[in-house]
Amino acid sequence: MAKINTKFGNEISKYGAVNFRACYNCGNCTAVCSLSTEEVSFPREMVRLSAIGFEDEIKASLKPWECYYCGECSTHCPQEANPGELMMSLRRYLTSKYDWTGLSGLLYKSLPISIIAFIITLIGVLWFAGSVGYELEKMIHFGHMFEMIAIAAVGVFILMPNVARMWYYTILKPKTKVSIAKYVKSMGELFIHMFTQKRALGCDDNQFRWFEHFVLVIGYLSLLFTTVFLNWFASPYLFVIILGYVMSAIVFVVTIDFVSSRMKRNKEVSKYTQPSDLFFVIWLFLMGLTAFLVRLFIDLDILEGNKWLYLMHLIVLVQWALIIVPFGKWTHFMYRSFAMYFAKLKEK
Amino acid sequence: MKKKKIGVYICHCGGNISDYVDVEKVRAAIADEGIVLLSKTTMFACSDSNQRDMVEDIKANDLDGVVVASCSPKLHLQTFQNVSMRADLNKYTYVHANIREQASWAHSDDKMGATEKAIHLVRAAIAKSRYAEALESTKVKAIKKVAVIGAGIAGLKAALSLSEKDCDVILIERNSVVGGHVAEFTSLSTTTETGYQIITRLYSEVLKRGNISLLTNSEVIENKGSVGNFSLKIRKITNNDNQEIIDVNVGSVLMATGFDSYTPGEGEYGYKSLENVITLVDFKKMIDSQNGKLVYNGKQIRDIVYIYCVGSRQSDGGNTYCSRNCCTSTIHASIIARHKFSDINNYHFNRGIRTYGKQEILYAESLGSGDIYLQFNEDSIPEISVNGDKAIVKINDILSANREVEVEADLVVLVGGMVPRADNSVGSLFKLPKGRDRFYNEVHMKLRPVETAIDGITIAGACQGPKNITESVNSALAAATKSYSILSKGELETSPLIAVIEEDKCSWCGACQEACPFDAIHMEEKEGRTIAQINNTVCKGCGMCAPVCKPDAINLIAYSSSEIMSMIDALA
Structure with missing residues (x-):
């Protein structure tokens, strides 16, 4: 038994939901969805639960993560209730609920707070650079150290606890009984989805979107590996240098398409683009581009005279690692794959 | 009297008849019947060319009547009556035989039998034709005045419409004021005018019309007569509770007596037993009369639950119908409540929303502004309990x-x-038939929607069934035109196919009067005897009276006992 909570509608609207209350429950959205099945049916159910404000059920649900937003539901909605964007907003909402710090919610709901966070990190980096007298070697050294520490710290203190919270809300709290053996056996699901986003292939829209995304993920992860573990900027090995160039190029070239489609807002997916979506793709683009240029300047031996470039790269890197990865859209990389893992656990 | 001469036409109906019935054999079999002068078969009797041939045949041979053996009379009786009339015969001299539905189609497995049956059917028709005489319809004077009963929105609009046609109107209202339910509505959807303003506008217009006489505090207490001339007695309560009886004669009566709002039974969803439970009628008055905060029993109202279909769409007994205006009315009221008062949450417990047509706009507005719609069905209705003052x-x-x-x-x-x-x-005074829903019934839901089985009486507005204002006004204008069209010529033609009393045989037992559904038979003293008399303008020729008459004193014109017996003889 649960009480209706009409306030939830206002809350979810702050995460970007548009006009979902216009829904009159015809179910066209669920009917046209190519990922919805009889057992796991959406998005109408999620629209309904949002309308009556059943927060506990929404928090326990993995369905928002099982949607890959092709936008067919919104196209076919006779009430223009945008079920696709509601699912997107629920993902933002769930991200905030999983986050124990509460910072995700603040950043998603408020653009000014997001801008303040970016400014604070900017000032922090400038202050640090000033404190080492803008010495390039020290800055690069620090940058590399920072990357390693940030990955460890964000992973241990933010991402892991948050995934644990997601597990608590979706598996433990709803009292889903899962054997240890099942946890182990289903593990493969987690990695398959993490590295392939296989499920997105089930969407009816063009498979190019999936391919682009796949290439970007591989490019991003390789770039991360190259810069952090192979120390690309300081590496003398030709193979590593070329690998870094290729991967950083992939990242910023592919991201151009993502940024421009977000800017054009001409598809269901991009129509209601939120600042958090833009930050994610633009910072990814800047990461790739500045990394590429930094290494290029190193190879041309002109970085010393153009320290500003590295400083820019460092600023983007810090903002990415401290804002977007732990509290921004980056987390969908984890939650989506864990959702597929948990969904497998829930299967009878 | 000269011997009757008739023509008989046997139709192939393409092959519909001739594939199973040997039409040539039928023709040969009846060609020598006494009065048959001419017999023909034809591919399509209803075709233009055959119709022209028939007219020529009738004129050239000076025929007294025609029989066509073809399809059902429902399809082409009128067609061939018209052919007879074009050949200067009275249309009642025409007799129809149905050898398609009753022979070829019914017995397609037995061609011999079908042919045999067709021969008998045509013989029976010829037998009837012997008796078929020219009949003339009677003309009755029609009074160009209409009584409109009920001065709600339908009655007012009907009265104004009749008045524009230069027809005298007597508008009779039981209450002391006009306007009915609509006058009580403060806000209406899709217009900024209130119900009261609309009624006031119509009322002042009615007062300006010289040919409308409005009687308030008045009721019809007696009705005599029939279409063209109803004599009504009206009782008017005047000042000091005095009565005045007014006699009027009108040609037609337009009923616009409206509806009652459903009142829930005691305890139905906690009505009258729980203090937070009220009806929509009360709720509308409440939101109309308050401002700022919505208060009930001294407490501010924030969360409002609306339970739909109370006393409607009940599958077991009760009211099985949908009242069609309540969804819209509730949503409209809930929107006003949300706009007018602070902190309102609306919860609509419904059984499927029926805001048909443009009213859908209201539903969309309500959904968009955050109203919650929950749906139940009849076997799992909402439960109400009390917790403190909630x-x-x-x-x-x-x-x-x-x-x-x-x-x-x-x-x-x-x-x-x-x-x-x-x-x-x-x-009941006018013997108006009611449907299973106990509202007044029209003759045909689609094709004769404002006429009743009683000639000269039309119905308008919600006395016929649930309607919103638009629909009530539509039907009022239709009924006004229909009532007027009956009277417009100043005289009426009535069908000659009615019952007649053989006065010698009748000794008044009253059985026929009881059997008559139209109140067309009354008792009369004539030359020292008590006999039954038939009101020719009221009788519909339905024949209910004939079989109950023990002395066999009632005959139906064109269906007299001797005619029917002769047909049976031919069939045997």
């Missing part, structure tokens, strides 16, 4: 996969529909 309403919501959902409400509004007037005495 009403807890529980439902297994169909739209949420039957999850049990509850709302803590400050107010529960029961949405009842429209029911027929509890006092239907005026309808």
Whole structure:
């Protein structure tokens, strides 16, 4: 038994939901969805639960993560209730609920707070650079150290606890009984989805979107590996240098398409683009581009005279690692794959 | 009297008849019947060319009547009556035989039998034709005046419409004021005018018309006569509770007596037993009369639950129909409540929303502004309990996969529909037939929607069944035109196919009067004897009286006992 909570509608609207209350429950959205099945049916159910404000059920649900937003539901909605964007907003909402710090919610709901966070990190980096007298070697050294520490710290203190919270809300709290053996056996699901986003292939829209995304993920992860573990900027090995160039190029070239489609807002997916979506793709683009240029300047031996470039790269890197990865859209990389893992656990 | 001469036409109907019935054999079999002068077969009797041939045959041979053996009379009786009339014969001299539905189609497995049966059917028709005489319809004077009963929105609009046609109107209203339910509505959807303003506008217009006489505090207490000339007695309560009896004669009566709002039974959804439970009618008055905060019993109202279909769409007994205006009316009221008062949450517990047509706009507006719609069906209705000064309403919501959902409400509004007037005495006075829903019934729902089985009486507005204002006004204008069209020529033609009394045989037992559904038979003293008399303008020729008459004193014109017996003889 649960009480209706009409306030939830206002809350979810702050995460970007548009006009979902216009829904009159015809179910066209669920009917046209190519990922919805009889057992796991959406998005109408999620629209309904949002309308009556059943927060506990929404928090326990993995369905928002099982949607890959092709936008067919919104196209076919006779009430223009945008079920696709509601699912997107629920993902933002769930991200905030999983986050124990509460910072995700603040950043998603408020653009000014997001801008303040970016400014604070900017000032922090400038202050640090000033404190080492803008010495390039020290800055690069620090940058590399920072990357390693940030990955460890964000992973241990933010991402892991948050995934644990997601597990608590979706598996433990709803009292889903899962054997240890099942946890182990289903593990493969987690990695398959993490590295392939296989499920997105089930969407009816063009498979190019999936391919682009796949290439970007591989490019991003390789770039991360190259810069952090192979120390690309300081590496003398030709193979590593070329690998870094290729991967950083992939990242910023592919991201151009993502940024421009977000800017054009001409598809269901991009129509209601939120600042958090833009930050994610633009910072990814800047990461790739500045990394590429930094290494290029190193190879041309002109970085010393153009320290500003590295400083820019460092600023983007810090903002990415401290804002977007732990509290921004980056987390969908984890939650989506864990959702597929948990969904497998829930299967009878 | 010269011997009758008739022509008989046997139709192939393409092959519909001739594939199974040997039409040539039929023709040969009847060609020598006494009065048959001419017999023909034809591919399509109804074709233009055959119709022209028939007219020529009738004129050239000076025929007295025609028989066509073809399809059902429902399809082409009129066609061939018209052919007879074009050949200067009276249309009642025409006789029809149905050898398609009754022979070829019914016995397609037995061609011999079908042919045999067709021969008998045509012989029976010829037998009837011997008796078929020219009949003339009677003309009755029609008084160009209409009584409109009920001065609600339908009655007012009907009266004005008749008045524009230069027809005298007597507008009779039981209450002391006009306007009915609409006058009580403060806000209406899709217009900024209030119900009261609309009624006031119509009322002042009525007062300006010289040919409308408005009688308030008045009721019809007696009705005599029939279409063209109804004599009504009207009782008017004048000042000091005095009565005045007014006699009027009108040509037609237009009924616009409206509806009652459904009142829930005691305890139905906690009505009268729980203090937070009220009806939509009360709720509308409440929101109309308050401003700022919505207060009920001294407490501010925030969460309002509306329970739809109370006393409507009940599958077992009760009111099985949908009142069609209540969904819209409730949503409209809930939108006003949301706009007018602060902190309002609306919860609509419905059984499927029926805001048909443009009214859908209201539904969309309500959804968009955050109203919650929950759906139940008849076998799982919402439960109401009390917790402090709140009403807890529980439902297994169909739209949420039957999850049990509850709302803590400050107010529960029961949405009842429209029911027929509890006092239907005026309808009984005119013997108006009622449908299973106990509203007045039209002759044909689609094709004759404002006429009743009683000639000269039309119905308009919600006395016929639930309607919104638009629909009531539509039907009022239709009924006004229909009533006027009956009287417009100043005289009426009545069908000659009616019952007649053989006065010698009748000794008045009253059985025929009891059997007559149209009140067309009355008792009369004539030359020292008590006999039955038939009102020719009221009788419809239905024949209900004939079989109950023990001395066989009643004959139906064109269906007299001797005619029917001769047909049976031919068939045997």
